Amino acid sequence: MKNEECEIRNVYKKAIDCHPEPVEGRLYFIKPWFRHIRQPQCRLAHHDIYFNFAFILIYPLPKVITQFVKNWVFPNAKNIIQFKTSRYLLLAFGILTFFSFITLNANTLTVCETCNYKTIQTAITAANTNDTIEVKKGIYKESPILITKSINLKGIENPTLDGDNKEHVVDIGSDNVIIDGFRIINSGVSDIREFAGIHAENVKGCELKNNTLENNTYGFYFAKVTDCIVENNSSIGNAKDEISGGNGIHLWSSNHFKIIKNQMSKHRDGIYFEFSTELLIEENESFNSIRYGMHFMFASNNKFFKNHFYDNSTGVAVMFSKNIEVKYNLFERSRFGSSYGLLVKDITDSEFTNNTFQDNTIGIASDNSTRNKFISNQILRNGWAFNMMGNCELNEIRENNFIGNVFDLSTNTRDNLNIYEKNFWDAYKGFDLDRNGIGDKPYLPVRFFSYWVNIYPFLMVLFQSPVIEFLEIAERAFPIMTPVDLKDPYPNMKKFPL
Amino acid sequence: MRNLLQVAKFEFKENIRNKWIFAYAISFFLISSLLIYFGGNESAKIIASLLSIILLLVPLFALLFGSTNFLDSLSFMEVIFTRPISRFHYYTGKFLGLSFVLNLGYLLGVGIPVLLFTNPESKLLFLSIQLLVYGFLLNLIFLALSLLIAVLFLKREAVLSVCLALWFYLYLLYDLLMLGISVNFGEYPLEIPILILTCINPLDLVRIITILQMDNAALLGFTSAFFQKFLGNTNGILLCISLLFIWTGIPFYLGYRLFSKKDI
Numbered sequence: 029m030k031n032e033e034c035e036i037r038n039v040y041k042k043a044i045d046c047h048p049e050p051v052e053g054r055l056y057f058i059k060p061w062f063r064h065i066r067q068p069q070c071r072l073a074h075h076d077i078y079f080n081f082a083f084i085l086i087y088p089l090p091k092v093i094t095q096f097v098k099n100w101v102f103p104n105a106k107n108i109i110q111f112k113t114s115r116y117l118l119l120a121f122g123i124l125t126f127f128s129f130i131t132l133n134a135n136t137l138t139v140c141e142t143c144n145y146k147t148i149q150t151a152i153t154a155a156n157t158n159d160t161i162e163v164k165k166g167i168y169k170e171s172p173i174l175i176t177k178s179i180n181l182k183g184i185e186n187p188t189l190d191g192d193n194k195e196h197v198v199d200i201g202s203d204n205v206i207i208d209g210f211r212i213i214n215s216g217v218s219d220i221r222e223f224a225g226i227h228a229e230n231v232k233g234c235e236l237k238n239n240t241l242e243n244n245t246y247g248f249y250f251a252k253v254t255d256c257i258v259e260n261n262s263s264i265g266n267a268k269d270e271i272s273g274g275n276g277i278h279l280w281s282s283n284h285f286k287i288i289k290n291q292m293s294k295h296r297d298g299i300y301f302e303f304s305t306e307l308l309i310e311e312n313e314s315f316n317s318i319r320y321g322m323h324f325m326f327a328s329n330n331k332f333f334k335n336h337f338y339d340n341s342t343g344v345a346v347m348f349s350k351n352i353e354v355k356y357n358l359f360e361r362s363r364f365g366s367s368y369g370l371l372v373k374d375i376t377d378s379e380f381t382n383n384t385f386q387d388n389t390i391g392i393a394s395d396n397s398t399r400n401k402f403i404s405n406q407i408l409r410n411g412w413a414f415n416m417m418g419n420c421e422l423n424e425i426r427e428n429n430f431i432g433n434v435f436d437l438s439t440n441t442r443d444n445l446n447i448y449e450k451n452f453w454d455a456y457k458g459f460d461l462d463r464n465g466i467g468d469k470p471y472l473p474v475r476f477f478s479y480w481v482n483i484y485p486f487l488m489v490l491f492q493s494p495v496i497e498f499l500e501i502a503e504r505a506f507p508i509m510t511p512v513d514l515k516d517p518y519p520n521m522k523k524f525p526l
Numbered sequence: 527m528r529n530l531l532q533v534a535k536f537e538f539k540e541n542i543r544n545k546w547i548f549a550y551a552i553s554f555f556l557i558s559s560l561l562i563y564f565g566g567n568e569s570a571k572i573i574a575s576l577l578s579i580i581l582l583l584v585p586l587f588a589l590l591f592g593s594t595n596f597l598d599s600l601s602f603m604e605v606i607f608t609r610p611i612s613r614f615h616y617y618t619g620k621f622l623g624l625s626f627v628l629n630l631g632y633l634l635g636v637g638i639p640v641l642l643f644t645n646p647e648s649k650l651l652f653l654s655i656q657l658l659v660y661g662f663l664l665n666l667i668f669l670a671l672s673l674l675i676a677v678l679f680l681k682r683e684a685v686l687s688v689c690l691a692l693w694f695y696l697y698l699l700y701d702l703l704m705l706g707i708s709v710n711f712g713e714y715p716l717e718i719p720i721l722i723l724t725c726i727n728p729l730d731l732v733r734i735i736t737i738l739q740m741d742n743a744a745l746l747g748f749t750s751a752f753f754q755k756f757l758g759n760t761n762g763i764l765l766c767i768s769l770l771f772i773w774t775g776i777p778f779y780l781g782y783r784l785f786s787k788k789d790i
Binding site: 389411434480484486487488489490491493496498 | 574577578581582697698701702704705708709712716717720721724730733734737746752753
């Protein structure tokens with residue numbers, strides 16, 4: 029078992045290394061063009077390159093102008109030096125304007141116990157737009173910290189912002205705020221308001237990086253925010269039940285987000301989106317959630333890649349959305365009760381490819397969803413690999429590996445409105461006489477017992493009873509009970525490479 | 527008491543040389559070694575297949591072995607009851623001696639491969655030891671039942687057919703009936719009745735309690751979680767073992783009552 033696990037993990041890593049397509053170009057963010065100068069780890073984005081092109085175009089302008097003036101305006105002039113100086117003046121002006129963008133950010137205010145500014149709030153009051161406020165190590169109890177200007181709030185050696193269980197810990201009320209490197213703890217708990225570690229409402233463009241959040245009801249709460257980057261944060265919540273608990277990253281009506289490399293645990297939902305579009309969710313980890321590792325409601329046109337969900341009640345619930353790309357994710361150990369690795373409810377036109385579902389009670393549950401594609405997934409060692417409800421239509425289930433599952437497929441109807449093709453089923457007992465790699469007999473994944481268990485769950489008591497085994501053998505000879513419509517006409521003989 | 531032990535000792539000596547016991551032990555040994563060898567390191571599969579082998583063979587062999595043995599010793603009984611020996615001592619002694627022989631065969635046949643060839647991975651070892659204990663108790667139960675049946679009918683053909691019928695009923699028919707009940711009355715809340723029905727059949731009881739201990743029980747959804755609540759913990763194991771003891775006690779007592787009144 030260990031070897032297999034290793035293999036899967038390696039594949040998962042490989043999947044991370046070879047990303048299917050560059051995502052940078054698709055989701056467009058307004059970054060300050062000088063960012064690569066200020067933060068050398070950032071590579072040039074498109075707009076930076078545009079600016080550089082513009083600069084190359086502008087650069088020869090002074091020379092052209094002086095040549096023009098020299099040759100056409102004063103063709104007989106003797107004193108060329110004047111023009112030369114004017115040219116250099118222009119150049120100097122150009123360079124100055126160039127660097128003025130950088131120098132705009134040069135002001136740095138420092139906050140610490142012995143500094144001029146003892147609290148962050150006073151520093152914010154004193155700061156100008158685009159100033160940097162450096163906060164040194166210490167504990168700052170000033171709940172809530174209201175950020176009313178576009179500033180760069182930078183924590184040096186992880187200073188702690190303690191909300192003292194009162195309200196939001198940090199409340200962003202301005203565009204283009206950067207918060208980097210803080211430990212944010214103890215937001216308020218309330219039945220009426222959603223108190224969060226970092227709260228932002230009605231703003232544009234923020235960057236929240238490298239923060240560690242603990243014991244907040246909501247970790248990050250965004251309402252009507254656009255163009256944000258949430259990167260490399262971790263949050264340990266305090267959710268005890270579904271009602272009082274909050275979400276790790278909560279987006280309400282917020283668009284154009286990048287949510288990358290965050291770790292969420294012990295929240296109600298690790299990551300939650302409602303009415304939010306154009307999001308990129310990549311390489312996050314969400315675990316020990318009370319309800320869902322990640323939850324989509326009415327959130328169309330999103331992508332999530334290479335995330336890892338484990339030990340949640342349900343890994344990911346995608347509901348009421350369209351056009352979602354789910355690729356290279358790993359859904360593990362969603363166990364007990366009615367737990368799903370992935371719950372797809374009222375979803376259309378989405379793609380679920382190259383994901384791994386393992387050790388879940390139900391690997392994938394699909395309810396009232398149409399025209400989705402489930403391609404090249406690894407569905408390993410689940411109780412029920414795939415639960416396709418009768419109200420799902422025109423889904424394509426193709427080239428998946430179904431290995432080591434107790435039940436391959438369960439459904440609650442005898443009709444089939446979906447397309448199953450070329451999957452590998454480890455329970456397939458057929459043969460391949462013409463050696464084309466495809467089984468000669470179709471595979472009927474819904475067994476008599478799995479059909480009845482889906483209707484009367486307590487029949488589980490008869491699991492592995494000899495009666496069931498005999499009946500399944502009999503069923504192979506006389507396929508009366510099986511819904512014959514539901515079949516994989518071209519089952520693959522070999523498993524697809526992991 | 528001395529009589530009882532003497533009878534037990536005699537039965538043990540008499541039956542330890544029985545070729546069927548050898549065949550039983552050796553076939554168990556081969557089957558379980560092969561299962562463990564080919565099962566690789568998938569403990570769940572090994573336990574599941576061991577379980578189904580034990581549930582199949584142990585009751586069948588115990589029923590046939592016990593009843594034939596009892597019938598064979600009928601003529602001997604006529605002789606021995608001329609001696610001052612109580613029927614209780616003879617019956618108990620016979621039961622003890624036979625169960626000792628049977629369980630020796632069983633424990634050597636299954637126990638050696640299980641204990642030697644499995645990884646000392648704690649979960650698997652725990653489950654296999656549990657399986658050994660359940661098999662031991664199943665041996666006792668079906669031996670008691672076989673003696674009861676033998677005393678009841680005393681005729682070879684009748685005894686053997688009743689034994690086979692009982693085995694068939696407990697092994698197959700019972701589950702089939704449960705399936706029928708569930709499918710027909712599925713609209714009613716049947717969880718608890720089904721749970722009670724499961725507890726009544728020792729084979730079902732052993733099967734369900736072993737499966738609930740296995741890793742993939744967590745994968746079986748709400749119902750298994752529900753059963754886990756009742757049977758999946760230490761209390762469940764204790765309940766199971768005590769139910770199995772009751773299952774041994776009642777047929778043994780009934781058999782003894784019949785035996786003490788029967789004219790042999």
